[in-house]
Amino acid sequence: MESERRVVVIGGGAAGMMAAGTAGSRGLKVFLVEKNNRLGKKLLITGKGRCNITNNTDVEGLIENVPVNGSFLYSAFYTFSNTDLMNFFREYGLELKVERGGRVFPLSDKAEDVVKTLEKYLRRNNVNLIKGEAVEVIAEQGRVNGVRLKDGRTIYSDSVIIATGGASYPATGSTGDGYEFARRLGHTITPLKPSLVPLETKEEWVKELQGLSLKNVSITVMDDKNKKVYQDFGEMLFTHYGVSGPIILSASSHMRDIKNTSYRIVIDLKPALSEEQLDKRIQRDFEKYSRKHFINALDDLLPRKMIPVIVKLSGIPGDKPVNQITREERRILAALLKGLKLNIRGVRPLKEAIVTSGGVKVDEINPGTMESKKIKGLYFAGEVIDVDGYTGGFNLQIAFSTGFLAGSFC
Numbered sequence: 001m002e003s004e005r006r007v008v009v010i011g012g013g014a015a016g017m018m019a020a021g022t023a024g025s026r027g028l029k030v031f032l033v034e035k036n037n038r039l040g041k042k043l044l045i046t047g048k049g050r051c052n053i054t055n056n057t058d059v060e061g062l063i064e065n066v067p068v069n070g071s072f073l074y075s076a077f078y079t080f081s082n083t084d085l086m087n088f089f090r091e092y093g094l095e096l097k098v099e100r101g102g103r104v105f106p107l108s109d110k111a112e113d114v115v116k117t118l119e120k121y122l123r124r125n126n127v128n129l130i131k132g133e134a135v136e137v138i139a140e141q142g143r144v145n146g147v148r149l150k151d152g153r154t155i156y157s158d159s160v161i162i163a164t165g166g167a168s169y170p171a172t173g174s175t176g177d178g179y180e181f182a183r184r185l186g187h188t189i190t191p192l193k194p195s196l197v198p199l200e201t202k203e204e205w206v207k208e209l210q211g212l213s214l215k216n217v218s219i220t221v222m223d224d225k226n227k228k229v230y231q232d233f234g235e236m237l238f239t240h241y242g243v244s245g246p247i248i249l250s251a252s253s254h255m256r257d258i259k260n261t262s263y264r265i266v267i268d269l270k271p272a273l274s275e276e277q278l279d280k281r282i283q284r285d286f287e288k289y290s291r292k293h294f295i296n297a298l299d300d301l302l303p304r305k306m307i308p309v310i311v312k313l314s315g316i317p318g319d320k321p322v323n324q325i326t327r328e329e330r331r332i333l334a335a336l337l338k339g340l341k342l343n344i345r346g347v348r349p350l351k352e353a354i355v356t357s358g359g360v361k362v363d364e365i366n367p368g369t370m371e372s373k374k375i376k377g378l379y380f381a382g383e384v385i386d387v388d389g390y391t392g393g394f395n396l397q398i399a400f401s402t403g404f405l406a407g408s409f410c
């Protein structure tokens with residue numbers, strides 16, 4: 001009888017909760033094992049606490065936004081698409097809204113409400129919550145038969161879904177345990193790398209700008225062959241080691257070969273103005289501040305913290321009277337504001353990345369069911385799999401779609 005079948009889901013994040021609720025809705029006896037005191041700890045910090053749950057594009061658009069192994073997700077995205085996900089949340093009482101770039105958020109702007117909705121799904125489908133840390137997936141003769149917990153308990157089951165997440169932001173519980181479970185069962189783990197990650201720069205002057213956030217700037221990423229790799233517009237942040245913030249994180253996932261390629265980022269601080277318009281604007285400011293020194297004439301143009309840095313980089317003495325600044329010097333200043341260069345030294349460590357790139361090799365997973373091709377009854381869902389998307393809600397859609405599939409077939 002269907003109701004006698006048992007499944008253990010390891011990990012109460014986005015993928016695990018979706019998988020567990022879905023398996024429960026089929027009448028299976030489901031045990032959801034989570035080592036944290038609460039479910040969805042990472043979900044709570046997503047989208048700066050607002051949780052960008054998916055993107056309102058079409059299925060092809062979802063796949064295009066998964067640069068690593070996107071085509072593996074065809075079945076998952078078609079079986080449980082972003083529209084299905086939005087309908088699911090609405091059915092469970094969570095109102096949604098769509099923002100710039102198709103990003104979908106809860107209307108309340110509270111990630112907490114997303115977690116509560118998923119908890120409701122678990123309750124309605126009689127999922128048994130087990131607070132504990134899984135330490136081993138037990139398999140015999142090519143078939144799973146349960147999960148062992150750190151406290152010595154063993155939960156026997158017909159299927160096991162590994163939904164332990166990646167190895168980024170380990171304080172949320174995703175410490176990479178699932179990779180080890182999978183490896184011990186004969187799976188290949190492709191190298192783990194940070195994706196959507198802050199960048200370290202060669203320029204030391206970034207330290208002086210630490211904490212400064214720039215809105216409405218545009219960035220262009222160039223490789224060492226001077227080829228444009230990426231362009232974006234929005235918000236970025238300076239840190240003590242380099243740069244971060246939404247457009248930088250997105251840019252990082254386009255720097256595919258950071259070990260062997262020297263990338264640089266060119267920041268346009270005034271993207272709404274052409275160089276000519278900017279020059280006129282500077283002239284106006286210089287007329288207004290004609291009696292001041294150069295360093296005291298930039299307040300209308302730049303955030304205060306940035307002025308000493310720009311003055312230094314321009315090579316124009318800060319104490320030069322504004323009315324003595326030449327046309328050529330003005331041109332240098334305008335070019336600097338339209339093209340502030342940062343040479344990228346490297347990325348921050350995996351633990352600081354938004355997502356982990358790499359994971360359980362997709363060739364070893366059935367894309368139509370998320371079942372392992374090596375061990376019967378073993379399934380994978382979410383970030384533990386070697387797939388990762390850009391920012392914009394794509395990573396959570398991956399977690400929900402693969403979780404739904406695993407929960408439907410386990």
Ligand SMILES: Cc1cc2nc3c(=O)[nH]c(=O)nc-3n(C[C@H](O)[C@H](O)[C@H](O)COP(=O)(O)OP(=O)(O)OC[C@H]3O[C@@H](n4cnc5c(N)ncnc54)[C@H](O)[C@@H]3O)c2cc1C
Nearest residue numbers: 011013014015035046047052134165173382383393395396
């Ligand atoms: C700061 C930040 C912001 C983000 N914002 C967004 C966003 O707005 N939109 C978006 O699409 N993506 C976002 N992401 C990415 C997204 O959060 C992840 O891709 C997604 O949460 C992966 O879901 P998952 O269920 O696979 O893993 P997780 O959400 O990491 O869940 C894994 C769970 O497994 C548990 N676990 C692990 N090992 C064990 C074990 N041995 N025993 C028991 N339990 C275990 C963990 O405690 C954890 O609860 C963000 C990520 C970060 C870090």
